[in-house]
Amino acid sequence: MSIRHPGRQRARLGSVAGAAVCVVGALASPVFAQEQLPVGPPPAPDLTGRYAPLTCGPNGATCPFIVDDLKLTNVGRKMWEAYEEIIGPKFDCAQATPPSLFADPFRWAIHQLTDRVVFEYEKDDIIRTVWLEGWPHDEPGAYDASWQGHSHGYYDGEELVVVTTRYQYDPHGIEDFGGIPSSTQKRVTERYRRDGDRLHLQALTEDPLILEEPIYFEFEYLAGPDPLILPYDCQLDQARFPTQYADPRRGTSLADFGGRDPDLVPLGVSELERRARQAEE
Amino acid sequence: MRLQASMIGWAALLLAAPLAAHHAQAPFFDQNTEVEIEGIVTRFDFRNPHPVLYVDVTNDSGDVEEWQIQFANATGLRRRGWHKDIIGPGERIRASGHPSWNPETHGLQGRRVLKEDGSVLGAPVED
Numbered sequence: 567m568s569i570r571h572p573g574r575q576r577a578r579l580g581s582v583a584g585a586a587v588c589v590v591g592a593l594a595s596p597v598f599a600q601e602q603l604p605v606g607p608p609p610a611p612d613l614t615g616r617y618a619p620l621t622c623g624p625n626g627a628t629c630p631f632i633v634d635d636l637k638l639t640n641v642g643r644k645m646w647e648a649y650e651e652i653i654g655p656k657f658d659c660a661q662a663t664p665p666s667l668f669a670d671p672f673r674w675a676i677h678q679l680t681d682r683v684v685f686e687y688e689k690d691d692i693i694r695t696v697w698l699e700g701w702p703h704d705e706p707g708a709y710d711a712s713w714q715g716h717s718h719g720y721y722d723g724e725e726l727v728v729v730t731t732r733y734q735y736d737p738h739g740i741e742d743f744g745g746i747p748s749s750t751q752k753r754v755t756e757r758y759r760r761d762g763d764r765l766h767l768q769a770l771t772e773d774p775l776i777l778e779e780p781i782y783f784e785f786e787y788l789a790g791p792d793p794l795i796l797p798y799d800c801q802l803d804q805a806r807f808p809t810q811y812a813d814p815r816r817g818t819s820l821a822d823f824g825g826r827d828p829d830l831v832p833l834g835v836s837e838l839e840r841r842a843r844q845a846e847e
Numbered sequence: 848m849r850l851q852a853s854m855i856g857w858a859a860l861l862l863a864a865p866l867a868a869h870h871a872q873a874p875f876f877d878q879n880t881e882v883e884i885e886g887i888v889t890r891f892d893f894r895n896p897h898p899v900l901y902v903d904v905t906n907d908s909g910d911v912e913e914w915q916i917q918f919a920n921a922t923g924l925r926r927r928g929w930h931k932d933i934i935g936p937g938e939r940i941r942a943s944g945h946p947s948w949n950p951e952t953h954g955l956q957g958r959r960v961l962k963e964d965g966s967v968l969g970a971p972v973e974d
Contacts, residue, residue, distance in 0.1 A: 651874045659896075672922060688922050743871050795922045801894045808897065808917060811875040811947035811954040818874035 610721045613683075613758055616675045616794060617765050617787035642746065642776035649745030651818035652809050654738055659800035661690040661713055664730065664754045665771045666742040668785055673794050676758070676765075683719055683726060691798045696728050706732050711750055728756040740776055744820050749775040763789040876945035876956035883943040884914050884955065893931035895921045900957070902940060916942050916957040929969045939963040 638646065656662070662670055672688040681701035685694040696719035697703040706716045715733040719726060731753050733739065739748025757768040767785040771777070812818045872878065886904035900916040918924060934940070941961045947954030960968035 651871055656896075672920075795925050798895050798920075798922060800896055804892065804894050804899070805896050807899060807915075808872075808875045808954070811949050811952050813948035813950070816874075816948065820871055820874065823871070823873040 610678060611724045611726065611760060612678070613676045613726055613760050613765065614678045615760075615765070615789045616673060616792065617789055618673050618792075619669070619671055619785065620764070620788045621786040622669060622783065636741070636746065636781065637778040638746070639774075639776060639778050642740075642773075642778075645776070646744065646746050647819075649737065649747070649819065651745060651820055652812055654742070654745065655736075656738070656742065657806045657809055659690070659802055659805045661692050662742055663713060663715075663733065663736055663739050663748070664756070665740070665769050665781065665783070666738070667692065668767060668769055673790075673792070675794055683728075686794065688794050688796060688798060690800060691796065694730075696726075711735075715752070715754070722757075724759055726756075726758040728754075728758070730754045730756075740771065740773065740781070747776060748773050751775050760789070765789060872945070872956055874948070876947055876954065878945055880946055881943055881958070882946050882955070883941060885941045886914065886939070887936075888934055888938045888940060889913070889936050891931065891934050893921055893924075893929070893933075897921075898924065898929075900934065900940075900942075900960070902942070904953070912953050914953040914955055916944065916955045916960065918957050924969060927969055934960075934962070934968055940968070 654660075661667075667687065667689065670687075670689045674685060674687040674689070677684040677686065681698055681703070683696040683698065685696065686692075687694075692714065694714050694717060696717040699718060699720045706712070710716070711732050711734040713734060713736070715730040717728050717730040719728040721727070733748060733750060733752040735750055736748045736752070738745050739752055740746040752771065752773040754772075755770045759766045765787040767787065768782070769785070770780050770782050772780040809818075816822070884902065884904050886902040888900060889903055890901040892899045892901075898918045898921050900918070902914045902916060903911050904914050906912050921929070940963070942955060942957055942959065944958040945956040947956075962968055
């Protein structure tokens with residue numbers, strides 16, 4: 567499954583044109599300065615706001631974060647079976663990453679700037695910077711794979727499209743409850759669209775080394791006035807604290823424990839709606 | 848003192864309490880068993896990713912064991928009105944939850960905490 571990309575070139579050209587107008591405007595004589603020409607990037611949908619998770623789908627289905635629902639490659643399945651929860655870097659305060667990050671029950675915010683869009687999350691104090699096409703920025707070098715990868719974005723009509731690559735290997739980069747890893751081939755495409763107080767996200771995750779088929783799912787978030795609770799300020803000693811509770815004779819393989827906690831499965835529309843309503847009360 | 852949750856009627860009055868986290872709990876806490884403890888709070892670390900309440904519990908042999916009650920993330924709890932001084936040393940509590948697997952430890956995945964005056968610690972939380 568793919569997410570369409572129409573208008574990408576148009577957006578890029580629009581941004582370049584916007585930049586050119588800025589330069590021309592700066593050089594214009596005082597006479598011409600009386601006539602205010604439009605400057606800056608092309609009109610963008612207003613997505614700026616703070617959001618709380620509401621539903622996960624699509625179509626009322628559960629989130630894809632159930633191992634048996636995912637089509638893993640042989641490598642992906644072997645890695646999952648070999649995974650021990652105790653080796654998860656989250657126990658050393660490593661940040662959550664897309665796509666698991668999209669399902670985390672924390673609030674987050676979008677800040678739209680001229681040349682970039684900044685995603686700010688309560689979870690793990692995460693800041694993701696999306697560089698808008700047509701504006702200069704430093705591209706990652708050959709050695710610059712990172713936890714959150716490198717994100718490009720563009721506006722496509724009423725949508726913001728974000729494409730992220732250059733992720734580093736992540737032991738739970740596909741699914742952070744069951745321990746499905748992602749490789750450096752992970753590529754995540756996000757499309758955001760706002761409708762009133764609802765923000766819709768379509769997300770496609772590809773990783774040919776781990777996934778036989780890309781994972782596609784949709785989220786809905788509720789916009790609200792409440793500020794984010796920051797900082798998260800993860801404490802290293804506190805993060806690894808629970809690992810002492812594992813029985814060393816039994817290990818911590820989730821494959822041996824039947825996958826995710828029964829309390830957390832399924833994480834479907836009704837459950838997330840219930841949680842969202844509870845959070846708003 | 849370690850009690851079975853079903854023994855006491857007031858357990859039915861308790862509200863759902865904080866438990867979930869960003870990692871699987873099953874390898875660390877027995878999800879099929881629920882126990883209750885009663886003891887005196889010695890410390891409350893209200894920090895992310897998991898606040899921990901330390902409780903001295905006198906066991907059936909008369910010895911004092913330190914139990915640690917682990918909660919969901921502090922961010923979600925703070926949104927529900929929790930704060931670092933919501934409970935402190937010297938307070939008597941009764942708590943229920945899933946016990947840790949490692950027999951060398953006294954961990955509890957906290958589900959419900961009741962203060963001595965009968966009030967539930969914090970607001971009900973699930974995240």
